Amino acid sequence: MxxxxxxxxxxxxxxHVIGDMAKIMSHRIAMDHPRFFGFIPSPVDENSFLGSMLTTMYNVGAGSWYQSSGASTVEDSLIKWFAEQAGLPPSSGGIxxxxxxxxxxxxxxxARDAKLQFEQRPKAVIYISEQxxxxxxxxxxxxxxHRNQIRRVQCDSSYRIKPSSLRQQIESDRKNGLIPFMIAATCGLTNTGGIDDLNALADIAESENLWLHVDGAYGASILLSKTHKHCADGIVRADSLTWDAHKWLFQVYDCGLVLVRDKRNLIESFATGASYIRDADEASSEKVNFWNRGIEMSRPARGxxxxxxxxxxxxxxxxxxxxHGVDLAEFAELVFRGFENWEILSPAQLAILNFRYVPPISKPPSEGTDFDQFCDKINAEISRLAVERNIAAPLTTRITKVLNLRMCTVSPQLSRDQLLEVIKSLDSIAKEVSASFVKKRILKI
Amino acid sequence: MxxxxxxxxxxxxxxHVIGDMAKIMSHRIAMDHPRFFGFIPSPVDENSFLGSMLTTMYNVGAGSWYQSSGASTVEDSLIKWFAEQAGLPPSSGGIxxxxxxxxxxxxxxxARDAKLQFEQRPKAVIYISEQxxxxxxxxxxxxxxHRNQIRRVQCDSSYRIKPSSLRQQIESDRKNGLIPFMIAATCGLTNTGGIDDLNALADIAESENLWLHVDGAYGASILLSKTHKHCADGIVRADSLTWDAHKWLFQVYDCGLVLVRDKRNLIESFATGASYIRDADEASSEKVNFWNRGIEMSRPARGxxxxxxxxxxxxxxxxxxxxHGVDLAEFAELVFRGFENWEILSPAQLAILNFRYVPPISKPPSEGTDFDQFCDKINAEISRLAVERNIAAPLTTRITKVLNLRMCTVSPQLSRDQLLEVIKSLDSIAKEVSASFVKKRILKI
Structure with a gap:
C-alpha cells in the first residue's frame, strides 16, 4: 500500500483509483458502526453526508465576509443559536x-489573553483533572x-473534580505567589460520560475571578435533548465552551465548535489587524470575518x-x-446488573457505561498475581474476542486501578433488542474466557 | 437568511433544504473561477471533488493507526513523497x-520546543518580514x-528579506541579551509571488543555529513543476515547511501540509503520552498515529x-x-508592457503579477491630492468596475506605498486568449475611469 x-x-x-481508494479505506475501524462502542463513536446521519458533499461542491472559503457572505451569515446565526441553547448571553459568539x-x-x-498580563504568564496555573x-x-x-503549570485536581468517587480540593489547591497556589486563571471543566467525560459539578466550579471561578472553560466536546449535545437537558445545569455560566458535532450530533469529520461568553475576547486574541477601530467594528458588525475569530485564515464552511x-x-x-443513546446505556446497565458476575464500575451517564466481568471464584488460582490483575486479563480478552468475532467493540479503559470495559451507545441505529443480543454474547464470551483462564492457571500448577 | x-x-x-443551501451558497466569491485573480484563488480539479466526496463517505477518523491504518499509511507515504520533492532527508515527516x-x-x-529551554522563551526572537x-x-x-518578540526584517527592492539586514538584526538582538531562534522565510509571497533568498537565509540559520521555517503555503507547489522547480532552490535546507494543496494543487478546502526535517521534533512537541519509550517507538514505527504529530486528536483524512x-x-x-499558471502571469506582464500607461510594480513571479494604471497626464488636475493618491483612486475603481461588470476580479493590494492591482493566474482553465481579452477590457475600463476622474476633478475647479 x-x-x-x-x-x-x-x-x-x-x-482503478476508486478501487484503490476502496481497498485503502477498508483498513479502518467503522467508527459509525452501531456496535462500535469504543472511543466516542461517530454515528453519522445520512443528511450530514449530503450536506458535506454540497458544502464541498460549493467550496467556499469561509474565512471572510467578502469571500463568503452567505455561508458566513448562516454559520454565525447557527453559532448564536447554539450559544442560546447553552444559555449564553447575546454578547457571545464563536467559530x-x-x-x-x-x-x-x-x-x-x-482565556490567557483575557485574564493575564503577558508578564504574569510564567506564574499562571490552570486547573484540570485526571479525567x-x-x-x-x-x-x-x-x-x-509549561506542563507544570497544569494542576490535576483530585476527583470524587464519581470521577468529577472535587470542589473542595480545587479550592484548597487554588489557595495553596496563591500562597505560593502563583496566579490561578482558568478552570477547565468537562461536560461529558470521555471515560465515564460524567459531568463536572459545573455550578460548584462556576461558584469558585466567580469568587476567584477565574475563566471557566467547559469542554463539552462530547456531552454538550445533551443540551438538545428535551428530556435530559438539565444534566448540563450550570453550563450557562461558562466563559467558553467546546462542542463537537462530529461526536453526538451525527456529523462527518470535521465539525467542532467553540463558543465564548463575549465574542470580543475571540477578536482580541485572533484578529490579525493592528487597528483597534477595525476590531471594534468587527465585533459589532453583522458582517463576520471568521478569520478574526480563530486560528485559521482559509477555512471551509464546516458548519x-x-x-x-x-x-x-x-x-x-x-x-x-x-x-435514544442515553436510554441504551441505561438499558445496558440494567441488563448487566441482572446478570451474574458483572460489576458496574461507573453507572450509565450520557450514554456511557463502565463495567467488568468478575469470575465466580473466591481467589485467583495461581500464585504471583493478584485478583484484579487476573480480572484485567480476562476483561481485555473479552474485548479482544468480541472484536475478533465481529460481535461488537466495547474497548477497555481504566477509571480506577482496574481495567474495565466501556460502552458508548450513541448510535440511533442500534435497538434495545440488538444491544441485548450483544450483551448476551459478551456474557458467553466472558464465561468462556474465564473458564479457559482458570483452567490454564490450574493446569500450570 | x-x-x-x-x-x-x-x-x-x-x-427545500437543498434549495436553501443553493441560495445561501450563491452569496460568495467563486474562488475557483478562472477569472478570479484575487487572494490566492482556489481552482479546483474535478478529481478533488470526487476524492473529497469519497473520503467523506468513508469518514475515517484518521487520528490513530487503530482507527485508520489504511488512510494513515497512504497519508504517511504521501507525506514522505512530498518531503522528497522538497529534498528533505528520510528522517523527515509531517502531517x-x-x-x-x-x-x-x-x-x-x-521550533520553539526544539530550540529553546522553557526559561529562554521570554527572551526569544523570531525573524519575519513585512511581506x-x-x-x-x-x-x-x-x-x-509577545508581538514584540517578532522582528520584521527589512526587504530588498524585490520585497524579499534582505540577508544583510537580517544579520545585523540578529547581531543587535544578541548584543541586547536576546535569543534569536527562528527565521520564517517565504516561498511564494502572497503579494508578489516572490521567494525569499532561501540559500542566503539558510546560511544565516546554519551559522547562527536558528530554525529555518519556509512558508510555502502557496509557492511550494512549484516543486512539482519540471520546468520551474529550480525557483525554490534552497528549500531543501528548511527545518520545516508549510505547503497548501488547496492553493496551487487544485484541492477543495481544506488540505494543508506541514513537513519537518526530523519527525521526532513533531512527536516531542505533540505526542500526548508521557512515556518517552512509547514516543520513541512512535518515531520508528510504520504504524503512524497522527494525533501524536499535531494539534488535532480526531481528524479527517485530508490527504x-x-x-x-x-x-x-x-x-x-x-x-x-x-x-500554465506561471506562463499566464508572464504573458500578462508582456501584454501590459506593450500597452500604454500601465506600470509593472512587481514582475510575474510564480503566477502573480502586480501592476497599475497611470493616467497620461503630467500632474493631477485638482488641488490637495498628490499624484499617487489620485492613481490609487483610479486603480481601486478599475478593480471595482471589473468585478461589478463580471469581467474579472483583479483585487488591489499595496506592496509599495501606492495601491496596485494584482493578478494570481493559477487557473488551468484560463487560456492566453481569454486572459488577453480580460486585459483589453481592463485597459478600456482604465481609460474610462481615468477620463471620468480627470473630468470630475476639472469640473470641480
Whole structure:
C-alpha cells in the first residue's frame, strides 16, 4: 500500500483509483458502526453526508465576509443559536473549528489573553483533572505554558473534580505567589460520560475571578435533548465552551465548535489587524470575518453540513436521537446488573457505561498475581474476542486501578433488542474466557 | 437568511433544504473561477471533488493507526513523497492539516520546543518580514510569544528579506541579551509571488543555529513543476515547511501540509503520552498515529483527496497545470508592457503579477491630492468596475506605498486568449475611469 500511495507520471483510470481508494479505506475501524462502542463513536446521519458533499461542491472559503457572505451569515446565526441553547448571553459568539482539540486550544488562548498580563504568564496555573481529555493539556502546552503549570485536581468517587480540593489547591497556589486563571471543566467525560459539578466550579471561578472553560466536546449535545437537558445545569455560566458535532450530533469529520461568553475576547486574541477601530467594528458588525475569530485564515464552511442536518431532521427528532443513546446505556446497565458476575464500575451517564466481568471464584488460582490483575486479563480478552468475532467493540479503559470495559451507545441505529443480543454474547464470551483462564492457571500448577 | 438559519422543531423536505443551501451558497466569491485573480484563488480539479466526496463517505477518523491504518499509511507515504520533492532527508515527516495557518502554528511550536529551554522563551526572537503572511505572526502569538518578540526584517527592492539586514538584526538582538531562534522565510509571497533568498537565509540559520521555517503555503507547489522547480532552490535546507494543496494543487478546502526535517521534533512537541519509550517507538514505527504529530486528536483524512487527484492526473499533467499558471502571469506582464500607461510594480513571479494604471497626464488636475493618491483612486475603481461588470476580479493590494492591482493566474482553465481579452477590457475600463476622474476633478475647479 505504501508504494501504491506514491503518484506516478501518468494518469490512472478512474475505476482503478476508486478501487484503490476502496481497498485503502477498508483498513479502518467503522467508527459509525452501531456496535462500535469504543472511543466516542461517530454515528453519522445520512443528511450530514449530503450536506458535506454540497458544502464541498460549493467550496467556499469561509474565512471572510467578502469571500463568503452567505455561508458566513448562516454559520454565525447557527453559532448564536447554539450559544442560546447553552444559555449564553447575546454578547457571545464563536467559530466552527475542526474539532475539540482546536476548540480547547482556542479557549486556552482566549482565556490567557483575557485574564493575564503577558508578564504574569510564567506564574499562571490552570486547573484540570485526571479525567480531563488529553487535548486540554496539549492545548495548554501549545499555547505556551509549561506542563507544570497544569494542576490535576483530585476527583470524587464519581470521577468529577472535587470542589473542595480545587479550592484548597487554588489557595495553596496563591500562597505560593502563583496566579490561578482558568478552570477547565468537562461536560461529558470521555471515560465515564460524567459531568463536572459545573455550578460548584462556576461558584469558585466567580469568587476567584477565574475563566471557566467547559469542554463539552462530547456531552454538550445533551443540551438538545428535551428530556435530559438539565444534566448540563450550570453550563450557562461558562466563559467558553467546546462542542463537537462530529461526536453526538451525527456529523462527518470535521465539525467542532467553540463558543465564548463575549465574542470580543475571540477578536482580541485572533484578529490579525493592528487597528483597534477595525476590531471594534468587527465585533459589532453583522458582517463576520471568521478569520478574526480563530486560528485559521482559509477555512471551509464546516458548519453548513450541520445546518443542513438540523434543517432536515428537525429538533424534535434530534432530541429523540440523543435520548435514544442515553436510554441504551441505561438499558445496558440494567441488563448487566441482572446478570451474574458483572460489576458496574461507573453507572450509565450520557450514554456511557463502565463495567467488568468478575469470575465466580473466591481467589485467583495461581500464585504471583493478584485478583484484579487476573480480572484485567480476562476483561481485555473479552474485548479482544468480541472484536475478533465481529460481535461488537466495547474497548477497555481504566477509571480506577482496574481495567474495565466501556460502552458508548450513541448510535440511533442500534435497538434495545440488538444491544441485548450483544450483551448476551459478551456474557458467553466472558464465561468462556474465564473458564479457559482458570483452567490454564490450574493446569500450570 | 439569519432567521432561516435557525433550526425548527420539524423536519423540512429535502428539496427545500437543498434549495436553501443553493441560495445561501450563491452569496460568495467563486474562488475557483478562472477569472478570479484575487487572494490566492482556489481552482479546483474535478478529481478533488470526487476524492473529497469519497473520503467523506468513508469518514475515517484518521487520528490513530487503530482507527485508520489504511488512510494513515497512504497519508504517511504521501507525506514522505512530498518531503522528497522538497529534498528533505528520510528522517523527515509531517502531517496533513487544515491549511497554512495551522501548519505555520505547528512549525512555530515545534521550533520553539526544539530550540529553546522553557526559561529562554521570554527572551526569544523570531525573524519575519513585512511581506510575510499574517498567519505567521498569529501562529507566533498563539504559541505564547509577545508581538514584540517578532522582528520584521527589512526587504530588498524585490520585497524579499534582505540577508544583510537580517544579520545585523540578529547581531543587535544578541548584543541586547536576546535569543534569536527562528527565521520564517517565504516561498511564494502572497503579494508578489516572490521567494525569499532561501540559500542566503539558510546560511544565516546554519551559522547562527536558528530554525529555518519556509512558508510555502502557496509557492511550494512549484516543486512539482519540471520546468520551474529550480525557483525554490534552497528549500531543501528548511527545518520545516508549510505547503497548501488547496492553493496551487487544485484541492477543495481544506488540505494543508506541514513537513519537518526530523519527525521526532513533531512527536516531542505533540505526542500526548508521557512515556518517552512509547514516543520513541512512535518515531520508528510504520504504524503512524497522527494525533501524536499535531494539534488535532480526531481528524479527517485530508490527504486522501490529494492522493486521489495525483493518481488520477499523473505528475506530468500536474507539472503542466502549474507551468500554465506561471506562463499566464508572464504573458500578462508582456501584454501590459506593450500597452500604454500601465506600470509593472512587481514582475510575474510564480503566477502573480502586480501592476497599475497611470493616467497620461503630467500632474493631477485638482488641488490637495498628490499624484499617487489620485492613481490609487483610479486603480481601486478599475478593480471595482471589473468585478461589478463580471469581467474579472483583479483585487488591489499595496506592496509599495501606492495601491496596485494584482493578478494570481493559477487557473488551468484560463487560456492566453481569454486572459488577453480580460486585459483589453481592463485597459478600456482604465481609460474610462481615468477620463471620468480627470473630468470630475476639472469640473470641480
Amino acid at each position: 505504501r508504494n501504491a500511495a506514491r503518484p506516478g507520471a501518468q494518469a490512472l483510470p478512474l475505476n 466552527f473549528v475542526s474539532g475539540g482539540s482546536v476548540a480547547n486550544l482556542t479557549a486556552v488562548v482566549t 480531563t481529555h488529553s487535548s486540554m493539556a496539549k492545548g495548554i502546552v501549545v499555547a505556551g505554558f 453548513m453540513k450541520l445546518w443542513f442536518t438540523l434543517q432536515r431532521l428537525g429538533l424534535d427528532k434530534v432530541s429523540d436521537m440523543i435520548d | 439569519r432567521n432561516a438559519a435557525r433550526p425548527g422543531a420539524q423536519a423540512l423536505p429535502l428539496n 496533513f492539516v487544515s491549511g497554512g495557518s495551522v501548519a505555520n502554528l505547528t512549525a512555530v511550536v515545534t 510575510t503572511h499574517s498567519s505567521m505572526a498569529k501562529g507566533i502569538v498563539v504559541a505564547g510569544f 486522501m483527496k490529494l492522493w486521489f487527484t495525483l493518481q488520477r492526473l499523473g505528475l506530468d499533467k500536474v507539472s503542466d497545470m502549474i507551468d
